[in-house]
Amino acid sequence: MTGHVSPGSFTGTSPVWLREPSDANALVPVLWPRTAQKVDGALHIGGLPVADVVANVNTPAFVLDEDDFRFRARAFRDAFAGYDVYYAGKAFISTAVARWVAEEGLHLDVCSDGELTVALRAEVDPKHIGYHGNNKSAMELRRAVDAGVGRIIVDSFVEIERIADVAAQLGVVQPVMVRVTAGVEAHTHEFIATAHEDQKFGFSIGSGDAFEAARRVLESSSLELRGLHSHIGSQIFDTSGWEVAARRVLALHARIASELGHALPELDLGGGFGIAYTTQDDPADPAVLADQITKIVTGECAALGIERPHLSIEPGRAIVGPSMCTVYTVGTVKEVTLDGGASRTYVSVDGGMSDNIRTALYDADYSCTLASRHSDADPVIARVVGKHCESGDIVVKHEFLPGDIRPGDLIAVPGTGAYGRAMASNYNHALRPPVVAVKDGAFRVIVRRETVDDLLATDVG
Incomplete structure (x- = not known):
């Protein structure tokens, strides 16, 4: 346990x-x-x-410890083979670390222009960069779109319009994912549990905002909807929260395909895996986490009668911490x-x-x-x-x-x-x-x- x-x-x-x-x-x-x-x-x-x-x-x-960092990066890469594993730039990023991330075959999440600048300085493939944040400015979005980042995680209706305008001005189609809140509160500190309803991130599934966000993205000729993104918290030690979240997010995934006629190719389940700070903490092995999460998603997809989308995971602090x-x-x-x-x-x-x-x-x-x-x-x-x-x-x-x-x-x-x-x-x-x-x-x-x-x-x- x-x-x-x-x-x-x-x-x-x-x-x-x-x-x-x-x-x-x-x-x-x-x-x-x-x-x-x-x-x-x-x-x-x-x-x-x-x-x-x-x-x-x-x-x-x-x-x-560079060897330890690389070992943990490879452990998540290998355990979640077939997934895209995103390293959390917000946990710690520098030019050297961004290079290690790329060299070990991981993707990279950033949530500011500064973090993006470091990633580009390290020559990380922009297609392997995801851009998070609940209040990205037009300047930040222009920089990200112009750099060719692989995905921008959309966090508000205002931002849908903002990204669409920037992409249209630059004459490109920008891949995006819609961040949704599944109403699941992970067993963690209140300030870092991010999937319950009363918080600043994402679109609520329960209120219908998440479905509406997907509809608006699909209506835009300068945006490409790649999938849904769900993040239930941080410093999490087991997969029980993902079982409920995956059920709700995949139900929305299926509804978008059925009612809007768009089969989403991807799904990001977030991550936020816990580490041991003291002897009271008992973190799970990446292979165990991968096995359990994959079974959860596979089972839910089978119950819904849909194909399993391409999956992404975000280990959070579990690599560099x-x-x-x-x-x-x-x-x-x-x-x-x-x-x-x-x-x-x-x-x-x-x-x-x-x-x-x-x-x-x-x-x-x-x-x-x-x-x-x-x-x-x-x-x-x-x-x-x-x-x-x-x-x-x-x-x-x-x-x-x-x-x-x-x-x-x-x-x-x-x-x-x-x-x-x-x-x-x-x-x-x-x-x-x-x-x-x-x-x-x-x-x-x-x-x-x-x-x-x-x-x-x-x-x-």
């Missing part, structure tokens, strides 16, 4: 799912990239001690006495919510490990916090760390590949960290650290 265990109640200062480790130096393999290991207590990734990496680039820094960790330097350690006499160790690091906003934004849980040395000290409950002027600036809410954790130590937080650097900010005028790719005992900076000159370049006062 895969999934996410509810934190439930607390025992003392920690949630019930958090168990004291027998060895606070050990790694939990499911949380880390495949090449991660401890050598005499020091964390190595890609055949390199992370201490050697940060000695060259300083901290905080994102360390990306586990492939990257963030390395920080400890600045201060503080023991805080709580009500009832218990205490918590506050470990302050040189980053925080400017490089990982998810704890503050989603109440997300993370793990961490002492990365620079071995410790024989007994483990203590610690809270890793950032350096920003906010009480909510928490990186790791609850974790066992060695009791002798001290200033100058390195701490590494796994599972930060998705949305860490992508959502990073200059809050408190912090400089956004670099992304360093490691492989076969060597490292290279693929996104450099910001400088003060970068920070002041836009300040024209």
Whole structure:
């Protein structure tokens, strides 16, 4: 059984799912990239001690295991053979990563002109690019259509007209997919569950808007309706939500063929597969997910008496998320006495919510490990916090760390590949960290650290 265990109640200062480790130096393999290991207590990734990496680039820094990234990309590509697998550019994109995606045979989703620019700079085949977003401007659409993107996911009636006008002006027929909401709310955080009705994305199937959107696209001579797109959420651990969503989306698929006389050749089921951030998470294997989702779609198509369309899937954070960790330097350690006499160790690091906003934004849980040395000290409950002027600036809410954790130590937080650097900010005028790719005992900076000159370049006062 895969999934996410509810934190439930607390025992003392920690949630019930958090168990004291027998060895606070050990790694939990499911949380880390495949090449991660401890050598005499020091964390190595890609055949390199992370201490050697940060000695060259300083901290905080994102360390990306290239072999692990490629392995996960291939795992989804092979498990979903016959599908188009779309990597989520919004999770993390850079020129190097976009090239890896293309080299491993995946397609690429973007949702802004900036992400599209990176993809084109990396020479990703535009036909393998999908363009998402609920409010694409005419300028953005013109750029996408002119570049020849393979599909634009339509999100509103206004956008149907906007894309049709742009395509007509450019003298092309633009392939599009209609994003629909199936009324299925995935078992995930409310802010990232995207298929229930009261939210900004897509056309409702239940209200009839989705059918009307398909009709309007088919009426346009400058648009080609390729199919329907459904996305039920993010950080999802099982396929139960897809069973209901597929039934509703395929019923609409069949209705469009029957009433509008257009057999849709494609169907995108979204994705948003979960990863392990802590020991309470148990993600499913891509092969298991592929087998179950394919059976769901095949069964629903058989029940409706229709041919199975060509399928697309979007793994979301599941490729880059586990492939990257963030390395920080400890600045201060503080023991805080709580009500009832218990205490918590506050470990302050040189980053925080400017490089990982998810704890503050989603109440997300993370793990961490002492990365620079071995410790024989007994483990203590610690809270890793950032350096920003906010009480909510928490990186790791609850974790066992060695009791002798001290200033100058390195701490590494796994599972930060998705949305860490992508959502990073200059809050408190912090400089956004670099992304360093490691492989076969060597490292290279693929996104450099910001400088003060970068920070002041836009300040024209």
